[in-house]
Amino acid sequence: xxxxxxxxxxxxxxxxxxxxxxxxxxxxxxxxxxxxxxxxxxxxxxxxxxxxxxxxxxxxxxxxxxxxxxxxxxxxxxxxxxxxxxxxxxxxxxxxxxxxxxxxxxxxxxxxxxxxxxxxxxxxxxxxxxxxxxxxxxxxxxxxxxxxxxxxxxxxxxxxxxxxxxxxxxxxxxxxxxxxxxxxxxxxxxxxxxxxxxxxxxxxxxxxxxxxxxxxxxxxxxxxxxxxxxxxxxxxxxxxxxxxxxxxxxxxxxxxxxxxxxxxxxxxxxxxxxxxxxxxxxxxxxxxxxxxxxxxxxxxxxxxxxxxxxxxxxxxxxxxxxxxxxxxxxxxxxxxxxxxxxxxxxxxxxxxxxxxxxxxxxxxxxxxxxxxxxxxxxxxxxxxxxxxxxxxxxxxxxxxxxxxxxxxxxx
Amino acid sequence: xxxxxxxxxxxxxxxxxxxxxxxxxxxxxxxxxxxxxxxxxxxxxxxxxxxxxxxxxxxxxxxxxxxxxxxxxxxxxxxxxxxxxxxxxxxxxxxxxxxxxxxxxxxxxxxxxxxxxxxxxxxxxxxxxxxxxxxxxxxxxxxxxxxxxxxxxxxxxxxxxxxxxxxxxxxxxxxxxxxxxxxxxxxxxxxxxx
Numbered sequence: 391x392x393x394x395x396x397x398x399x400x401x402x403x404x405x406x407x408x409x410x411x412x413x414x415x416x417x418x419x420x421x422x423x424x425x426x427x428x429x430x431x432x433x434x435x436x437x438x439x440x441x442x443x444x445x446x447x448x449x450x451x452x453x454x455x456x457x458x459x460x461x462x463x464x465x466x467x468x469x470x471x472x473x474x475x476x477x478x479x480x481x482x483x484x485x486x487x488x489x490x491x492x493x494x495x496x497x498x499x500x501x502x503x504x505x506x507x508x509x510x511x512x513x514x515x516x517x518x519x520x521x522x523x524x525x526x527x528x529x530x531x532x533x534x535x536x537x538x539x540x541x542x543x544x545x546x547x548x549x550x551x552x553x554x555x556x557x558x559x560x561x562x563x564x565x566x567x568x569x570x571x572x573x574x575x576x577x578x579x580x581x582x583x584x585x586x587x588x589x590x591x592x593x594x595x596x597x598x599x600x601x602x603x604x605x606x607x608x609x610x611x612x613x614x615x616x617x618x619x620x621x622x623x624x625x626x627x628x629x630x631x632x633x634x635x636x637x638x639x640x641x642x643x644x645x646x647x648x649x650x651x652x653x654x655x656x657x658x659x660x661x662x663x664x665x666x667x668x669x670x671x672x673x674x675x676x677x678x679x680x681x682x683x684x685x686x687x688x689x690x691x692x693x694x695x696x697x698x699x700x701x702x703x704x705x706x707x708x709x710x711x712x713x714x715x716x717x718x719x720x721x722x723x724x725x726x727x728x729x730x731x732x733x734x735x736x737x738x739x740x741x742x743x744x745x746x747x748x749x750x751x752x753x754x755x756x757x758x759x760x761x762x763x764x765x766x767x768x769x770x771x772x773x774x775x776x777x778x779x780x781x782x783x784x785x786x787x788x789x790x791x792x793x794x795x796x797x798x799x800x801x
Numbered sequence: 802x803x804x805x806x807x808x809x810x811x812x813x814x815x816x817x818x819x820x821x822x823x824x825x826x827x828x829x830x831x832x833x834x835x836x837x838x839x840x841x842x843x844x845x846x847x848x849x850x851x852x853x854x855x856x857x858x859x860x861x862x863x864x865x866x867x868x869x870x871x872x873x874x875x876x877x878x879x880x881x882x883x884x885x886x887x888x889x890x891x892x893x894x895x896x897x898x899x900x901x902x903x904x905x906x907x908x909x910x911x912x913x914x915x916x917x918x919x920x921x922x923x924x925x926x927x928x929x930x931x932x933x934x935x936x937x938x939x940x941x942x943x944x945x946x947x948x949x950x951x952x953x954x955x956x957x958x959x960x961x962x963x964x965x966x967x968x969x970x971x972x973x974x975x976x977x978x979x980x981x982x983x984x985x986x987x988x989x990x991x992x993x994x995x
Binding site: 405406409412413424525700 | 827
């Protein structure tokens with residue numbers, strides 16, 4: 391399979407092209423923003439180059455022990471006059487327990503060895519450390535014979551391990567072995583976990599806003615709809631994951647959206663069906679008068695006739711915008727027309743009143759041509775006929791004989 | 802670029818034993834800094850790349866008096882140091898991992914290890930295959946491929962960084978491509994159609 395001739399066969403050209411393309415793409419994607427200054431060795435420019443690393447560290451350590459012992463002895467024997475030395479000496483060991491590494495200790499002690507034997511009062515101008523990373527700051531201080539105490543300070547994600555402040559300030563003149571307090575950025579752990587993000591609160595947002603918010607948070611949106619009276623596509627709730635949760639970047643967040651398939655039922659009692667439909671349409675209902683399910687009920691109260699006296703759903707209920715609401719419309723009571731034939735007019739009236747009739751009587755007197763006074767005042771005809779449904783306010787026609795309906799006799 | 806950096810380096814590093822100050826050294830390295838970062842990122846990954854760069858700078862600083870402009874450009878001299886440090890780092894991590902994770906675990910996974918920085922474009926599947934195949938190459942072949950294709954260096958610079966003749970670089974690239982074809986062959990549809 392493998393050929394060692396570099397002949398330009400198709401496969402070679404193809405692979406060559408792929409490698410070139412891959413390399414070009416990689417050069418675009420690969421971040422190369424490291425600062426050269428952060429990687430310069432600490433002793434660049436400070437001292438002539440050290441040719442070899444093979445320094446007998448055991449001997450150096452022994453010398454250090456001797457020098458420290460001597461210094462302590464001198465301090466104890468003479469007096470406590472030099473407050474700076476006695477003040478820093480004890481604080482050095484606890485302060486540097488965490489950050490100091492063996493290399494730093496050796497650098498410090500090397501400068502002690504160089505300077506300490508001749509003059510302990512050498513002053514050094516403190517460099518500006520702000521912006522360096524922790525390692526670079528440590529190297530820089532160590533190269534000057536200074537000690538570092540690193541204090542983590544909460545900071546933004548771009549400032550992890552970067553020096554944010556220093557004490558004493560840059561330019562201050564300090565003695566060798568002074569402990570310099572250096573604040574370094576420390577991003578809270580939940581943020582530095584590279585692909586964990588906090589779920590934002592989306593409730594109340596529109597679908598568009600929620601999608602954009604999630605995209606900004608590097609999350610993906612999953613939608614589900616629920617019947618609701620809220621505006622369409624408004625986020626009603628979050629399902630599964632909730633605001634404030636820490637989730638892996640790219641996770642799906644399910645939001646429950648309103649499909650606006652419901653409306654809040656208004657009060658439509660005391661309205662006519664036509665007015666009620668208008669009211670319902672304003673609230674979001676999509677039906678019309680023909681979709682309204684009406685039943686009528688006879689009620690004595692004249693004000694309720696023709697208006698809605700009860701409604702289903704009740705006021706405030708969430709109801710589907712397409713379903714038919716049911717209403718009961720008030721109606722005028724009726725009664726069945728009795729037979730009034732042969733009754734006297736007052737008796738007929740009494741009977742009708744007893745049935746609830748409240749209407750007007752149209753009486754017609756018929757001339758009693760037979761002059762039979764026993765027939766006077768007897769109902770001979772009426773309308774509506776027997777058995778008809780009569781509303782209580784309908785007028786009723788009656789006719790009866792009346793002798794005196796004749797023109798008066800000429801005397 | 803090569804010409805200017807060479808003349809600059811002659812000025813700064815002409816006489817042996819001259820004490821060179823920090824600004825000169827930094828300025829001398831700076832034109833090559835991008836290539837150095839890329840090489841370190843490509844050979845090892847993430848935090849290891851930072852260590853390799855730190856060690857490389859230290860080594861360059863200490864051995865700067867041995868640099869000879871007549872033998873090659875500053876770029877190839879510095880890249881050779883980075884490559885050597887990367888090789889040592891890989892050998893060390895290889896020993897640490899007891900041949901377990903092996904060399905294939907390096908730059909493809911640098912996304913998570915690199916302080917949360919994400920590449921602007923996610924790796925495509927084909928790129929992942931190719932990267933993985935490059936990872937399996939022997940050290941010299943891999944170095945040649947990285948310098949030539951990924952750092953886009955001319956053959957003469959690759960030869961300088963690898964401390965060998967240009968013809969050797971070409972032969973190494975041919976061998977590397979042959980090995981890559983073996984590794985990718987079955988998955989490359991173009992290989993059968995053309």
